[in-house]
Amino acid sequence: MVAVVFAFAVASFLRENWGADATPGAVETFLANLFLRQARQQQSDIPNPFPSTEENLQAGREFYEQQCAFCHGPDGKGQGAMGIQFYPPVPSLMEVEGEMTEAQIHFVITKGIRYTAMPSFAKVFTSDEIWKIILWTQHLSRQPLSGKPPSEQVEVFAGEREAGP
Ligand code: HEC
Secondary structure, X not given: OHHHHHHHHHHHHHOOOOOOOOOOOHHHHHXXXXXXXXXXXXXXXXXXXXXXXXXXXXXXXXXXHHHOHHHHOXXXXXXXXXXXXXXXXXXXXOOHHHHOOHHHHXXXXXXXXXXXXXXXXXXXXXXXXXXXXXHXXXXXXXXXXXXXXXXXXXXXXXXXOOOOO
């Protein structure tokens, strides 16, 4: 039985289309989700030590717009300014709050996610700066940037941006 499953897994990997703009098969999706869930469960449950003050939110926003908006979109909905495609796709950060604890989100941003486009920011931000970015993404999900379509928001974002990828 194990051998059959193994052979099937190998075969399905061999005939995979590895393009980043295609959707992978059921086996790969199942295994990837299984490992991801296990990896996330190992994180502790510390809440964000920073309160969402005007100052902290502003700092988080600046970091976010410099380093994250390129992929996750200025509004956090996963529509990057460049329209580049990855597989796994860039997710919206709007629903993250219900799915992951704050500590898990902090861990993902610090470490990145291997074999995906999500980079590690361990050498870019301090732990405190990452907590402030999380304040900003939570703020975005409660109070969206504006009613404007993403195409117009991208212009605002490009104008405000000072540095970044
Ligand atoms: C080069 C593109 C890129 C950049 C830059 C980037 N991300 Fe990501 N991010 C991704 C991709 C792709 C994923 C999905 C990975 C996966 O499917 O497991 C992801 C996943 C995440 C997740 C997990 C969401 C979930 O539902 O599993 C969080 C949280 C996150 N990113 C936050 C950030 C923050 C905050 C920044 C900036 C400090 C950032 N990302 C910068 C591409 C990027």
